[in-house]
Amino acid sequence: MRFRQVHLDFHTSEAIPGIGTEFSKSQFQSMLRTGHVDSITVFSKCHHGWAYHPGEANEIHPQLSFDLLEAMIEAAHEIGIKTPVYLSAGLDEKLARRHPEWLIRDAEDRTRWVKDFMTPGYHEFCMGTPYLDILLAQIHEVVSRYDADGIFLDIVGVRKCRCQYCVAKLRAAGQDPRDEAAVISLGEETYLNYARRVRETIDSVKPGLPVYHNNGHQQRGRRDLVLVNTHLELESLPTGGWGYDHFPLSARYAQTLGVDFLGMTGKFHTSWGEFGGYKHPNALRYEAALSLAHGAKCSIGDQLHPSGLMDEATYALIGAAYSEVEVKEPWCDGVQSVADIAVLSLEAAREACPGGQSLKGERNLADPGAVRILTEGHYLYDMVDTMTDFNAYKVLILPDEVPVWPALAEAITAFTAGGGKVLATGRSGLTPAGDAFALNLGLRWQGANPYKPAYFLPQFTPGALLPASFVMYGEGQLVELDGGQSLGRLENPYFNRDVFTFCSHQHTPGTREDNGPGMTLSENGIYIAWNVFSEYADGGHLILKEMVLHALSRLLPQPVLRTNLPARGITTLQYQQEERRYVNHLLYATPALKGRIEVIEDIVPLHDISVSLRLPSDGAIRRVYLAPAMTELPFTAGAEGEVTYTVPYLENHQMAVIELV
Template sequence: MKPLRMRQVHLDFHTAGAIDDVGADWNAEAFVETLQRAHVDSVTLFARCHHGYVYYSPTRFEMHPALTFDLLGEQIEACHRANIRTPIYITVGWDELIASRHPEWLEVTPEGVRGINGPLVAGWKKLCLNSPYLDYVWEQTEEVMDLFGDEIDGFFFDIIHQYECVCPYCLRDMAGAGLNPESPVHRQQFALRVMNAYRKRFADGVRARLPEATIFHNAGHIHAELRDTADTFSHFELESLPSTGIWGYNHFPITVRYARTLNKPLLGMTGKFHTAWGDFSSLKNLPALEFECYQMLANGTACSIGDQLHPRGRLDDAAYRLIGKVYASVEAKEPWCTNAVAQADIAVFNVEAVRAENGRVDTSHSGVLRMLMEAHHQFDFVDDRADWNRYRVLILPDKVPLDKTLAAKVKSYLDAGGKIIATGRSGLIPDGSRFALDAFGVRLIGDAPFTPDYAIARPELKADLENTEYVIYDRGMEVEPVEGSTILADTRAPYFNRTWAHFCSHRQTPPDLARPVGYPAITINAAGNVIYFAHPIFDGYRRQAVKWYKTLFLAALRILLPDPLVVSGGPSTAQITMLRQSDPARTVVHLLHYIPERRGLEFDTIEDVIPLYRVPLSFKVAERPARVYLAPQGDDLAFDYDDGYVRTTVPEVMGHQMVVAE
């Protein structure tokens, strides 16, 4: 495929038919000069938008009624003269023009609503990818290939969703496939088949004509189900605009840590908007845009910033001054970021691989992400088909059931020397009646009889805790240790559960100190390779940021992983990642320090860069390096090398700093 560039703009152009001055200010030279001043080397351009109009000519489809020339063609020609890459955007799931003309092609919800949004909603209507509409999209894609041929660098197909549609086409085909349309499970299975069939059809069709073109099918999230059709993608673009409730600041670091295990080139995607797509005349705070792009570099991806071209066809100078400030810095850092591979010694199991999850950011994922990231650990999210043997510790967060196949893989991983931390209901068989393996070291009694209950750490976990009971707000599991297992923390019950019949004070009932300790809260098995937490601590940490949950978890992790890849004396607000390049051979450690704040009611933002000074840093390399230095500055750092670690002090972190050992 044609290689990705490092500094892309995704240039939306969803333009209503009622706007009558489309392209009035178009100037090819000014367009390209603005992109060049902003250090942009790739821009996604529109063939067809969500309103249903095309932006090129000649065409047998409907060009925007106010457009009088071949805008896309002129954009591509001007950008290619300047060596700017131009993947082409085509909408798939939303098309307002077709929705109005062919309502029979709309998705129908199980409740009978056409298009997902009702007729009075000022928003997009969802079209069914199992209807003849998909033929329409493919014919338009073919027309683009006919017109532009080898000038096409790639395609970005958007809104690749299929919900539980019960339109006549889906009812017919579900029945023909032996599925029951009344079953939500069967409807979800069929929807996945429809999306997979779409991806294969379009990827095969494009590659038959343009084998070097990049292909991406965007759904706003890299879900675990995409592994089955990963071959229909040339790369993954990780759409993640943090200033929305859809994504937030936890989405990208979770998703990138899963996507990078699928062996595809990666492109992160944020936006220059204060909020989200379509937020005209807004500018993101510079520190926020810096952080979002530098976080992409720190996790091994190229960068893409979303913008929307004004209908008149002129790029906003202020927006591109903002983008240019960030992309000038990205360009200076590229030599230490291109083809860099993220390192990890911990794997977190992606619950999407075994459960249907609503939303893009699972709370247990967010909880374990925050605990590990705040402690500067290096980790990936993995599914059931990943090679777990690359990792020293595997974490099963809160709700990972083990069927026979997955249980066998867990056993093989342990037999090969791996270690596991499981929490909550993880490790149970799918019906929840028992643990799938004796290796977990506990026997299930049932749900814990008290909630909240209280944890009392034993000496192995107590170093950073007070000698007291700590409330555990989330209902856990009642288990008993099997022979040979060791209890690392006990529970103490309250006097009684809080009910209408009896309660104490404003919140939970206090612990009954006269009662003996009860069922274990944390155990380690006889082999010393599985630690089990009886409570769903990751979900609880995400919801309430309970520091003692994190303290207990990190103490347990130190038992299994006493020598992690990175050790830092920096604060928990810092993010630290470690990557390696092979040519030249070197290790690159990224330190990021930006603090998102909930200053408004709706989302987090970043306004200031808070510098760090004299940050102690140790990281593993195979042999003593010849040099350790700051990049891109080139300043040498004094360092020691012992026990396989480079040990140095980073003099200053002003937002983002790379430390290189080579």
Template sequence: RKHPDWMARDSSGRPFTTMIHMGYERLVGLCLNSPYREAIRNVVNEIVANYEIDGIYIDGVYQTPCQCCYCKTKFMEEYGLELPKFDGCEGLFVPKLDYNSPLARLYHRWLMELIREVFSTIRNDVKRLKDIPIIFNYGDAGGRRARRNLLQYADGLLFEMPRDFLDRMRWATLGRSTGKMMWQYVGTYGHAYGVLSPPCFWLSIPYDRQELALEGYLTIASGATPLVYSLNRYYYEEGGRSFAKEIFTFMKKNAHVLRDLRLKKFIALPFSQRTTDWYPKCSGEFGFDECMRGFFKLLIHCHYQVEAVWEDAILTNYDELRKYKILCLSNFACMSDEEAEVVKRFVRDGGGLLATYETSLYDEDGHRRDDFALKDLFHVSFYGEKKPTLRTVETYIRILKEHPITKGLSVGRRLPQDGNYIVVRELEGSSVLADTYLMHKHSSLGPCVVASRYGRGRIVYISSAIERLYYYLHFPELRKLIQNAVKWISGGVIPFEVDAPSGVITILAEKDDAYLMHLINYTGDILERPHCRFEYIAPVRNISIKINVPKNRSVSSIFRLTNNKKIKYKKDNATVKFNISELGKYEGVLINFSTSSH
């Protein structure tokens, strides 16, 4: 009220309101181009300079879409242009604009640069006054307003709001790919991802019981540290104390084991910020992130070791990429020529590639190419697309050939197909294992599942977004197809094999002298839309596990972390086999190594 000129304004000059927040009415956004910017700096500097604090957590920095006098003047001074007109937002803080417009893209980049500039200034202020860590809110990493360029200024990250249980693991591994420390809230889901609706609209509806402990174990297994949301509620509410205590007791007891662990590298699943920003189809119920969520869940349900990683962590750093055996490009539509060359080099040198739908069909700015940038790897050529309709949705994946990828799926069998698919034509060197089949016309639209080789590497390309379909419906036939594809691409060399229901989550971490396999029992209702409550976890019995032992290492002992009991095992060449007779909610299996004399 004292500074009305600080308020963000819409095109009509009215104060720009944002979201309902924690019991307040709708909040009025403030503009970082106004004197509000210096007010933020002054508050932070006062706290850091005058109080004995160990660190500082920055929830923002946010910039509400704004057409105030400060923004208009600055944009005109920098570009000689008027601000684009918009009415309202899509999601939080993202103006409704036609992002195919050069002016809209310029405005978006201008906002992102403003946020980066403010955050870097605050960081420099803090570090000048005290050498304390800065923790950054990582909660919006998946949207168009994502602030990937801010992560370089933070010492650690906090992730707030997952869409579902496995989304915690996806964002934990994504955060860790930056090399930063990572914390995650446990005990809450986010309204922003469509999980909750009125009257429970805000992001943080706390809950307890078994799922609180499960989330804690998953966070630990993913390489992050759990933070119990709204911990102060335990002063007056005893229900969840035992489950929160269970997590931190486990961490304290096994600190010597958990310290310095790193995830075993096998499959890299990169997040494409450019696709999220500029892919024309990122709207409504379809987009890149939806596909990536589906593929992450699909690979986890196959018991494969997978990490979500930022695209620039591996596609601009070949030495980091080559640590993985397989690169999975889940509708990675917007790809630069430079990134395509890195992928080609990776496969040529013996890496594996699994790609879907419109991967590499657009350049880094979202302009569609005439053909795939990875055409030489896919061994198919783009021919056209079909917009989903009631007719085109009635399509299937029809198995055409016997092959290790189609093992267990008989020739002629029709598998569920996502309504989002493109038409491609095979090129020399491809092996078409399945086609896109129009049921109502009894005709083929061309290749769907294509296997090929390039240099010393193997490739499987799928012309539809089957991972999106799996995200919602968990068809086991699609899981079988991907399970076979990964095994073929890898040449059968995979870190471990687990015979257990798909809901048993397996994560392998390593250090120089040991492996730690996490097993998390999430075999209940794993179709989480909306999220389910559960109070009882049925035990899973007789889980058999086979793990590849590192070169020049020999297994010396295997223990269960929950009770410190030894596990009997059998050695077989370069593998070790053992059984878990019964799995409750969690088990950690510690495999100790000694140096082999062979």
């Protein structure tokens, strides 16, 4: 994959005249050059179902009089730009009205995306119907007739469906369509069959052509769903509902999988389908740099005007980001994440836990909360699943609700036997039945605390705060020591808030009595009795972060990286093995919430950012410099791979390169 991609939407109603009449090869090329674009996903078929080229497998848009797909491919290839081709796989509105019996249906026979045909919007197809053969013919035609550099298939994934085709399949197999597990299993089978047949269709013409199936979210713990793709495109538009925490969460998992991937944002003020909406250039500069810092390449979403004229303001905006990406690419390709900490994703743990699949779709704030705290604490971490070798890390975090079944307990026990440490919070570490700890953390579980909220009095100084009885709003756990030691105590309130027992405006104060440990230390790790990660993601209470950071200071006294970046700053460390160099990414911007949307406008420069690294390397340090400016940085090298340097100026994104002998 290339670094500077544009994903060009073109979902265009048949009621709009003059489709593509203002398309110009020279203008198209000029805009791509302005945007510093080196790959653009162009379109064969849109959500409305129309093709933008002649053929037998689909109908050309009734208001289009020429082969727009071919014109775009030829124009882009002429100036060395790649052209993956987009087909809307799950949506085809013209066909939906002709064959509504092929659509996904729920138990009440409602369609997916919009519930009926009197509501404006699209309807999603079931891939277990004859529609799949039509889609495969459309893909085959594109791959056969056009010089596509890849295929992008949209709106696809594992779905629950009770259309009459799925109902018939279930009944023929002796299963009950009212059985949720049977419906889910058929959905898995249907999707993997679709993906296999797509691959066979493409390979019959162009073996190995890149293909990506987009579902808007890469499910952690489902490596089988990763492997149906040649690469990953992580859709994550911060202003479109994903927020600025989503991409780091997805990327820190994706990079552990060993596949090429990119981060997909958009030029829009909001999200897809918005005409006339533009971000501040600083927002795209930051979002592109965020991709580079996490080992990803970049993609920016745009939507072409029905006339076919590329928007000058959009490509000037994209160019502000991609002109910077272009000169940084040599330090961002072929990189490996360097991390001290593995966060076992709650999403992945639920997927792997026997019986845990029933929790699919349940609210999960533990994963994003872990990302936020570790990012603000400037720790190097990966988000991992249960197939990961934990021994590659020093600390394993089990955030909030991770159940531990025998196979996982065995892997974690081997990890701690080798010197690794565990940080478990809330109900994490309990058996799937939730009745006892499955790990030796120096304590015994007594049950959930009936008091909520309760209070935590630390036996340490929590960062910028002084020790006090801090309110813990969520459910706490009652534990007693069994070989461990307390790092702070649980204090209950006088009573829960009730009609006859309430105090003040919110909740009852604590009794200041010791009701058992609220945070414990053992030789295998630290346990915190509340869902601190979920609560931090939801409310941002400072004490929650300070509890985790104190725990990590005990479990990881010598992290690979230390820096004085502000909390909102982001730092990562990537290793380029072939070049024998580390690249330390430093980013700083502060998204502001305007109504319901996080936006970035001003980027405030920072000065004199100190960084200290303990590099896991066997090579001496040749030099440290800033890339791409090639400015030499003075540094101090010590024993065991230690190196310290100061980045004098940081505006948005800076890369410090540590080159080995």
